Amino acid sequence: METPDYLKPPRAPRLFTSKQTNSSPQFTLCVEVFSSGASDRSTILGTHQEAKSGQDALDSTEPPAMGQTVAAYFEHSDWKEAPGLYNQDYQPAMNVGEQRNWQLTMYTDKPNIDMTVSWGKSLRQVPADIMLSFRKVGETQWQDMRQVSKVEFTSGTRITELEFEIQAERIEKANPIPAAGNTRLLPCYPNPFSAEICIPYELAQDSEVEIKIYNIAGELVRTLNVGMKSAGSYVTNSTAAYWNGCNDEVEKVASGIYFCVFKAGNVTAVRKIGVCR
Known part of the structure; x- marks a missing residue:
């Protein structure tokens, strides 16, 4: 039985067309969520020197949810001009010592299925001076996303929404074995x-x-x-x-x-x- 429309996540209005930029992102991370027979492999977060705080043309909305599916999205009720769900969220580029944070929701209306959230493939392209950590909302312990590249869980009997916090920080580049004087x-x-x-x-x-x-x-x-x-x-x-x-x-x-x-x-x-x- 297909999930009723009123139970599906709302879609944010599209206010801007896709923007062509003259520069590359500082970093991009693609988060994939999948289960047997369903997947969402297009959820992207990152930082970009042309991005602004809040909604801008580098952000894109999440397609409407279909019945019996899985999805990953950023919920932005705080974006007053365009509140809703997004599958691409770029924030302003970071200087050394600065942090950026995202809240990512995993959604499914498929009951009692095994799901995997993974970011290992695109993590290889993230620069070494970008530290990435995650934790489930409500937990206190941050985990290094370079050490833990996926999370597995089982959905509930009805609609399941699992929320993660992701944090990025730009650090000073370090040599594997620092030179003398670099303590x-x-x-x-x-x-x-x-x-x-x-x-x-x-x-x-x-x-x-x-x-x-x-x-x-x-x-x-x-x-x-x-x-x-x-x-x-x-x-x-x-x-x-x-x-x-x-x-x-x-x-x-x-x-x-x-x-x-x-x-x-x-x-x-x-x-x-x-x-x-």
């Missing part, structure tokens, strides 16, 4: 944060690494004894240090501004981070 603390992410924050860094040589968190009054809140580390780049979710927002007594700290002090060998660096409960 440094990179921008922490996500910043501000509510549950935990990754603390990426690079080491020019084998070093003992220590990270301390101070509050705005200069009081020591937490000491992270990272230990002895080999020279290299520690920038992904699986290799970077992280702070879970607790003090040394394992109590959650209050919202506010904190300072991350990184020490490795004779190098000391500081980054400001925010906690938002």
Whole structure:
């Protein structure tokens, strides 16, 4: 039985024709969702120097949903001139340290089917200085999209909508083994944060690494004894240090501004981070 029209996701009005640009995107990622007998392989996100905040001619609307299907789309009720669902969402290009965020919905009206969400194929074309993370809406732990390239789940008995958050951040380009003098603390992410924050860094040589968190009054809140580390780049979710927002007594700290002090060998660096409960 086909899904009634009133249960299908609404389509956004098309206000602009396709735009021809004079430059290439900073990065493009294609997200595919598929199951046995149905797929949507045309959902695109990325950043572009000609993109604007909000809806513009680089964004395109999601085709109307058909019965017994799967789909992936960006829901934009916040775009007042053209609210609705989009299958292409380009945001403004990023400078080093900047982030962009998307909320992606996976939809199906096929009951009790196994579904796969994948981005591994197009990820190979994403520049190394673009860090991509994802998490299911409601979860606190971000996962590195270069380490986890697909998610599998089973739909419910009726309509299923599963929401993901995707975050991109541009970082300084790092050599696999940094040259001498390149020991440094990179921008922490996500910043501000509510549950935990990754603390990426690079080491020019084998070093003992220590990270301390101070509050705005200069009081020591937490000491992270990272230990002895080999020279290299520690920038992904699986290799970077992280702070879970607790003090040394394992109590959650209050919202506010904190300072991350990184020490490795004779190098000391500081980054400001925010906690938002």
